[in-house]
Amino acid sequence: MLRRGIKPDNYTYPFLLNSCATLSALKQGVEIHGRILRTGFLIYTPVSNALIDMYGKCNSLGQSRWVFDEMLDRDVVSYNALIGAHARLGEDMSQAQRVFDHMPVRNAISWNGMIVGYVNAGDLSSARRIFDKMPERNVVSWTTMLVGYAKSGYMDSARFLFDSMPERNITAWTAMINGYAQNGRPSEALELFRGMEKARIKPEAVTMTGVISASAQLGGTELANWIGSYVDREGIERNEKILTALIDMHAKCGNMEEACRLFRGIPFPDVFSYSALITGLASHGHAFKALKKFRKMQAEGIDPDNITFVGVLTACSHTGLVEDGLRFWNEMVNDYKIKPEAGHFACMVDMLARAGRLDEAHEMVMSMPEGPHPGALGALLSACKTYGNVEIAESTAKKLITLEPGNTGNYLLLSSTYASRGQWEEAAKVRIAMKEKRIDKLPGCSWIEVKSRNHCHEIQSKRSTNEGGQ
Template identity: 55%
Template sequence: MQVQKAQYIKSPRPSYKLLRHNGSAIPFPAPPPSTTAAGRPPHMAAQHGGSGNGNGNPRLHRLSRVLASSDQPPPPAAALHAHLVRAHAATPSAVVRSLLNRAIRRLSKPHPRAALRLLLLMPRLPVSPDHFSLPFALNAAASLQLLPLGASLHALALRLALLPGRLPVANALVDLYAKCNDLPAAHAALADIKAPDAVSFNSLLCAHARLASVPDAETLFAAMPSRTQVSWNAMVVVYVNAGDVSSARRMFDQMPTRDSTSWSVLIVGYCKCGSMRNAREVFDGMPAKNLVAWTAMINGYAQSGLPEASFAMFREMEAAGIEPDAATMVGVISAASQIGSMELAGWVGTYVDKKRIERNEKVLTALVDMHAKCGNVDEALSAFREIAQPDAYPYTALISGLAAHGHAKLALQVFERMQAQSVWPDPITFVGVLTACSHAGLVDKGLEHWEAMVKYYGMARRADHYACVVDMLGRAGRLQEAFEMVQTMPMGPHPGALGALLSACKTHGNVEIAEVVANKLFELEPRNTGNYIMLSSIYAEKEQWEEAERIRSLMKMKLPFKQPGSSWVENRQSERGRFPVRS
C-alpha cells in the first residue's frame, strides 16, 4: 500500500526529515536463530552475566547511563552513532541491542522523536529491536502521526516474526493506524489478531469516538469480547462528539462502574450543548471532582453567556483547593471579558501571573480579547506581542477591542499588519474593521473594505456588517444612503441596523426617516424602551410636543413596568457583587 506522506503527517516536514527515513522498508538484520528469554544468544548471556548494562565496557557504561534517563533526550544522532560504533567494536551485539531497546522503551513517551532516532540507528550497527521495544517504537510513531514510518515498522514486525503472535506488537499496530486516522488499515490490523483483547478494540474504538463515527463505534462495541472502563468511556465520548447527549447519558447510566473520566465527559457533553442545569446536576453528583470537571463547568458557564456563574464556580474550585491550569483560566478570562470591568480584568491578569499559568496561545488569545474588550489597550497589545504566530482569532480580538474603545486608527493599522502577514480574516474581523472605519469617520475606506469582503475574500455579508455600514453612513450624515441600505438588506430589516439609523436621525434631526425606522423597530422590539425614548427625544428637539407625549404614552401603555438593570462592581479586596442600577 502506497501512502501519501502529506496526507498523514501533521508534524512539520523538517521534523519528519530529522528522522532520516524515507518510508521504505527498514533494513534490519534477521533475528538470531537461538536466543534466551533475555533476547541474547546463550553464550553471550553467560559471558556477560546476563546483565546487558555494559559493565565490561566503560564507554558503553557511560552511554548506558545517558540513555537510561528519560528526563533528557539522548545526544544528537551523529554523535550517538559514533559512540555506539566505538562501543560496539569492543562489545557483543547483544549488549548493544539490549541497551538500545531499553532506551527506546524509556524515551518513547517523553521523547518520541529521540526514540525513533535510536531505532533508525540500529540497522547501521547492525542490531534489531525486540518484541518489548517495538510496541514502544510504534507508539512513538503514532504520537507523531508518522504513518509511513509506522508502515515500515509494520513490515519489520512481520520480518522479525513478531506478528501475529505477539499481542502487544499487534495492539500497538492497531493503535498506530487508528491515531493516524487510517481506519481501514486499523480494522485490517485488528482482524489479523487471532485472539484480540479489550486493548485491541479500545484503540480503534477511541479513534471512532474522536471522529464521532457513531455507527462504526456501536458495531465495534457490540463485537467486543470484553469491555474495560476505557471502552465505556469511549462510547460516551462518541455520542458527545456527535452532539447526541441523550445517548451519552443512556450509556453513562448503563456503565457497570464509573471513573472520573466518565463523569467529566458527560459534563463536557452537557456544557457543549448549553444544558448547564443538567451539567450542574451531574457535577454535583460526581464523587470526586477533578480539574477536568471543574474546568468544563467554568468554561461551560462562560460559553453560555453566564459569566457570574462561571466566576462563582471558579471561587468554589479555589475553596476546594483545586489549582487551575491553562484550560481553566481560558474560561475565567472569557467570563471576565463578558463582564467588561477593567479592574476585574486586571485582577485576572495578575492571577495568571501569580499562579504561573502556562501562557500558551489559547491563554494569550483570551487575554488579548479580555483586555481589549475591557479597554486596557496596553495590556492587550502586550499579550498580543507574546503570540509567536497569531492567527485570525487574536488579530480579530485586538481589532474589535481597539475599535470599540476609541482607538480606531490603531485598529486599522493592526488589520493592515494582519493582511501583510497573510493571515486570512473571518467575518467577525470585518465587524471590527467596519466599526473602526465608522468611529474614525473613514467612510470611503470603510466602503472599500465592504466591497473587498465579497470581491476579494468571498464572504457573505451578515446583519452585523450591514449595521456597521449603516452606522458609518449615518454618522457621516448620509442618511438617505443608510436608509436605502436598510431597505435592501437581503435578510430583511434588522434591529441593529435600524437602531443605528435611528440614532443617526437623532444626531442630524431627520424626523421623516426616524418615524419610518422607529415604527419598524416597535414591531421588531415591542418591549425595547430605548426605541420609544429615542423617537420621543427626536420629536422634542423639533418642538413637536404632542408627538413626543404620544410616544411616551404609547411606551407606558405597552411597558407598564420597567425592570432595573444590573451591573458588576469589584472592591479593592476583589469581592464581586451585584447591585441594581436605576435608569
C-alpha cells in the same frame, strides 16, 4: 535500525506505530503497515491493535475498520481501539454502537470511549444513556459527560453533574469555569473559581483563560488587575493564550495602555492576539492605531479572521472612513473568503448610517442572509432619529418590534424620530401604543465594582417605587 540489519518484530512494530499515531504521520504508518504485511506480523494481536489505533488517530477510519475486520483473534484492546477511532471523529456512532454491543468483555475504557464519541457527535442523550448504564463510573466518565454539557451550553445540567461527582479533577473544574464564561455567565464562573481556590486546587493555564474571559465580560478594572497579579503570584506560565486573554480582558476594561504593553511582550503575535488588540483599540477611541496594527499584521503575512474584521470595521465606523470600510468589507468577502456574520453587518450598517447614507444602510440590513438582526436594525433606527428619516424609521421599527416586542428603546427611538420632524401626533400614538401594551421605561442599572466584585445598582422609577409601597 534497518541499516544495521536489525529487523523489527512483534514487539517493535507497536512502538513504531504509536509514534506515527502521535505525530499523525499517516504516510509512514502506511509504509510500516506494508512491511508488516510482507513479514507476516499481522497475526499478532498487539500489532493489529496498534494499526487500528494509528489509522484512527490519523483520521483514516475506513482503514481502522479494515484491520479490525481482518483480525482472527481480537481482545478488549482491539474493540476499544476501533471505538476510539469512531469516538475521536464523532462519526458513524451507530457503527461504534454495534461494535460496543458485540464486545464479549468491556472495561471502563470501552464505556468512556462511547461517551466521548457521542459527545463529539453532539448526541448528548445517547452519551447520557451510556453514562447511566455504566456499572462503575470513574472520574473520566464524569468529566467527559460534564464537558459535553458545558460545550453544548447546558450549564445547569453540567452543574448538576459537577455537584454530584464523587471526585473532581482539574479538568472538571476547568470545564465548568470555561463553560460558564463561554455561555455568558461570568459571575458564576468567578464564583466557582473562588470555590476552586477554597478546595486548594491549583489552576492550570487553560483554567485561567476561562477566568480571564469571565473577568473581561464583567469589565472591572480592579478585578482585571487582581487576575493579572494572581497569574504571576501562582507561577502560571504567561504563554501566548494567557497573554491574549489578558490583552482581551484589559482592552474590554478600557485599559489600552496595559493591553498594548502585554501585546509587546508576545515574541510572535498570531491572529488571536492581533485581533484582541485591534478590536480593543477600535472600541476605545483609538481607531487609527487599530488600522495601523491591522496593516502591520498583514505585512507580517498573518491572515485576519472574522473577529479581526469586526475590529477593523468598527474603527472605520467610529472615524467615518466609509470608503475604507467598504474596501475592507470587499477584501474580507472576496480576498479572505470570510462569510459575513451579524457583527460585521452591524458595523457596516452603523458606519453607513452615521454617515447619513441611510438607503445603503437599509439595503445592507435587508441583505443579511439570516434576516435582519436586532443590533443592525437598532443602529439604523438610531441614525433615522439623528437624520429625521421617518420613512426608513417606520419600516425598521416595525421589524424591530416584531423581533423584540418588549424592548422599550425601539418605541422611544421611533417616537423621537417623529418628534424630530415635528410629527407630534404620530409620536403620541407610539406612546399610547406603549401604554396599551404595558411597555414602560426600564429601570436604569449601574454596575459598581466593590472589592473586585461587580454589583448592579438599580435605579427605580417613581412609578415602580410607589408600586412597591415605599
